[in-house]
Amino acid sequence: MADENRNSASEVLEKGANAAQTIRGAAKTGKAIAGIAKGAAAGGPYGAVAGALWSNRKTVIKIVLAAAFLLLLPVLFILMLPGLIFGGFGSDGSADPSQPPILNNDxxxxxxxxxxxxxxxxxxxxxxxxxxxxxxxxxxxxxxxxxxxxxxxxxxxxxxxxxxxxxxxxxxxxxxxxxxxxxxxxxxxxxxxxxxxxxxxxxxxxxxxxxxxxxxxxxxxxxxxxxxxxxxxxxxxxxxxxxxxxxxxxxxxxxxxxxxxxxGDGLFQGLDDDEYIPGPSYEGVTFADGSTPVVYFNQLDERFADKPYGTDNIGGYACGPTSMAIVVSTLTGKTVDPIQMAEWAYKNGYWCKNSGSYHSLIPGAAKAWHLSVEGCTASEPQRIVDALSSGKLVVAIMSKGHFTSSGHFMVLRGVTSGGKILIADPASYTRSQKEWDLSIILDEASKRAGAGGPFWIIG
Incomplete structure (x- = not known):
């Protein structure tokens, strides 16, 4: 019976994988996956679904076949990466088969x-x-x-x-x-x-x-x-x-x-469809409430949103170039808008098709405009506060949370007398007007940032 169950499981998963390829539109983006994950806060990255699968593992094939295939399609979809990321469909690699599956093991x-x-x-x-x-x-x-x-x-x-x-x-x-x-x-x-x-x-x-x-x-x-x-x-x-x-x-x-x-690694920097709404022009907007007056650009600005970033567009994918346009225009006194920065990033190999920008864009652009740049980790909060207090800017790559559902570059532009952080978010003027707890920014910064990140101190 055990062998029969295993064979049935393999057959179902193979059919599920095939179905995922055929009708990937049903679970095309991270929206479906993120929706499931929201209900799993207490149980690991897929706690709710993986926990249910595990607790009912003896009957999971019947569940899939009988009623829940469409519900579980997003799970099968991501499980198309089993041997590489998730270590197969079994436990987390331990000898004890009673251990929970790897989906529940961060x-x-x-x-x-x-x-x-x-x-x-x-x-x-x-x-x-x-x-x-x-x-x-x-x-x-x-x-x-x-x-x-x-x-x-x-x-x-x-x-x-x-x-x-x-x-x-x-x-x-x-x-x-x-x-x-x-x-x-x-x-x-x-x-x-x-x-x-x-x-x-x-x-x-x-x-x-x-x-x-x-x-x-x-x-x-x-x-x-x-x-x-x-x-x-x-x-x-x-x-x-x-x-x-x-x-x-x-x-x-x-x-x-x-x-x-x-x-939630920040490698994908792109707006969801409901976030991609080109807005008004922010021409002439400057934030003057920090140590350094900061020139503001917004990637969804009607002047920039539909302009190209490689074969993508600035509005959907150019938070990195827009952040560096803010930094360069502020610290050099020479205006470099998102269109110019996106073109430079593309020509110099920092554009990543359908994914935004490579993290190395930040130190690369800083050096190209002769600005000093130092990488900084989330375990060095005082360095960030000291840099902002002295008039420097800090670019951050964020993972899902308050600022993004996937990945997003933004600029930390100052610190208040009460220790709150001021930001210039290239996708949200509203968020840019708020004061933020440093703890939120540290907690939601990318855990897999490259090129010295997730923070870069510039100036």
């Missing part, structure tokens, strides 16, 4: 996600080494005198781990039982030479030297090779490594969105 899920992220980060590092070796080989054969390498990714690789995971799972289709981290690593590593490419430009530069004995000045002309490293992006892997069909690409984007919402 620590186990976090450990799995971190393992995958570290693996991807390592492979991206190998990809950088590979492209640098190719640059050296090209320079040796170029006849140039000197070379300069422009590497926007030197301090931190850029990537969307959730999208890599989603593409891998979409490529596997219904073969969810074969999903493993080692298999994914092998596939990514086999294509590491495609992770980064480079462009080369030639430039003549003059250099002068003075003979210490005669004082004679000599000027020479050197041929420099200027190499710029370009991250090819997850879209390249979708086409050339995972060989995804258009349907699989759409499915992987849905997976990545749902996973980011589920994890």
């Amino acid at each position: 620590a186990a899920i976090t450990e799995n996600v971190n393992t995958i992220s570290f693996a991807i980060n390592g492979i991206l590092g190998e990809g950088l080494d590979d492209v640098l070796a190719r640059i050296n080989a090209d320079f040796s054969a170029s006849g140039g005198d000197q070379k300069e390498v422009v590497n926007p990714y030197a301090s931190s690789p850029v990537y969307n781990a959730n999208l890599f995971i989603a593409q891998y799972c979409a490529a596997k289709g219904r073969d969810y039982q074969s999903l493993t981290v080692s298999d994914m690593e092998q596939i990514l590593r086999s294509g590491k030479q495609h992770l980064y490419s480079f462009t080369r430009a030639e430039e003549e530069r003059k250099s002068s030297s003075v003979d210490p004995d005669t004082g004679e000045k000599t000027t020479t002309t050197e041929l420099w090779m200027i190499y710029t490293i370009v991250y090819n992006g997850e879209a390249y892997f979708a086409d050339n490594i995972f060989h995804l069909s258009d349907e699989q690409k759409a499915l992987s984007n849905d997976y990545a969105h749902n996973l980011s919402v589920f994890l």
Whole structure:
């Protein structure tokens, strides 16, 4: 009987997975998943549903078959990532089968996600080494005198781990039982030479030297090779490594969105349909109630909302560029609006299709406009308060909570005499007018921020 139940479970889950692919519109975005999670506050990320499944595990197949398939479809949908994130459909990996399933174990899920992220980060590092070796080989054969390498990714690789995971799972289709981290690593590593490419430009530069004995000045002309490293992006892997069909690409984007919402990691920065409402112009708005007068931009401003950010739009996905437009315009005195910042972010490889911006956009843009920038963690609240008190700005990447249902960049712009935090939220002028407890911001900051985040002190 036990074997029969296991076989039935596998069959149902496989059918559910197939159905999820076919009718993904029923659970397309994180809305359905987030709705279930709201009722699970006391029981882990899927406490209500996972707890019910676990407590009734002996009859769960009958429940699925009899009445609850549509209700559980969002769960089956996210469970299409079992072997990679959720460790299969069983317990949390312990020897004791009475332990609750991994869906109810935050620590186990976090450990799995971190393992995958570290693996991807390592492979991206190998990809950088590979492209640098190719640059050296090209320079040796170029006849140039000197070379300069422009590497926007030197301090931190850029990537969307959730999208890599989603593409891998979409490529596997219904073969969810074969999903493993080692298999994914092998596939990514086999294509590491495609992770980064480079462009080369030639430039003549003059250099002068003075003979210490005669004082004679000599000027020479050197041929420099200027190499710029370009991250090819997850879209390249979708086409050339995972060989995804258009349907699989759409499915992987849905997976990545749902996973980011589920994890609350801030990797997906996009407004839901009911949030994307282009509004009035905020031209000329400046907040003067903090230590530094702050120029305000809003991504939903009628002047910007429908303008492009890569193949996305500013209103839906450009909270990162809009936040940096606020910072740069405030601290340099030179107006750089969201359209200009979005174009710069796109050209310099910080745009992530359907997902917003890579976290490395923040330090990258700060350095490009010659602003000092330091990463800061949520365990350093005094650094944040001191920075704001001294007139600096702090960019934060937030996960789901008061400011977003998925991920969102915003600017901390000051601190009141009572210790409340003032913000410039690029998606909400209303939230920007309120004072916030620092504890809320610390608690809801992304737990998986890259590039030194989830806070960046600038100025």
